[in-house]
Amino acid sequence: MSDVNARIQQTIEANPVVLFMKGTPVFPQCGFSARVVQILSHMGVPFTGVNVLEDMEIRDGIKSFSQWPTIPQLYVKGEFVGGCDITTEMFQSGELATLLDEKGVPHSANA
Template sequence: MSDNPVFDRIQQELDDNPVVLFMKGTPMFPQCGFSAAVVGALTQMQVKFKGVNVLEDQEIREGIKAFSNWPTIPQFYVKGEFVGGCDIIKEMYESGELQKLLDSKGIAHAA
């Protein structure tokens, strides 16, 4: 446990869920184009993931940026490891790197 309760809550989400997307909105109703783009890629690949809506929690919204040292949302994590934001995930998806990463971490997905 850290001395930052927000970091502890973020870490708990990462510990409890193999694939997590900190996003604006929900997987069923993304509320920004960048979040929607990442959800679209994950949905195409049939990856099961937990969406954390930062719009519902200002502490998480600000805390996740400090936690990852990454200034923007969405933020995508696999097995507790920060992978990237929208542009990185889109590039990885298009190049096949995202599929390779998920395979290497043992995360089920459609080809």
């Protein structure tokens, strides 16, 4: 495992919910990242944001790590969930709340 993959894996294992994003949860720097932050915040999900704009190795590495070409990327209990579109669809259908329940991640709102 490469150094960047090891760093990504360690971050995912150390935090129940991780969002690899452009910007920070307080100051997202792209609309897609902002949308996922908005969903997680609305649901009351505690999460860790990783700003890929601060680390080019992570920015490039997360795409190969997940085999997913875009950012943001959401991970729940080590499992890759998806990007903005998938997270939005899962939120709207209630699947995201179900996944959080199954993984034992606290949240306060379903939709």
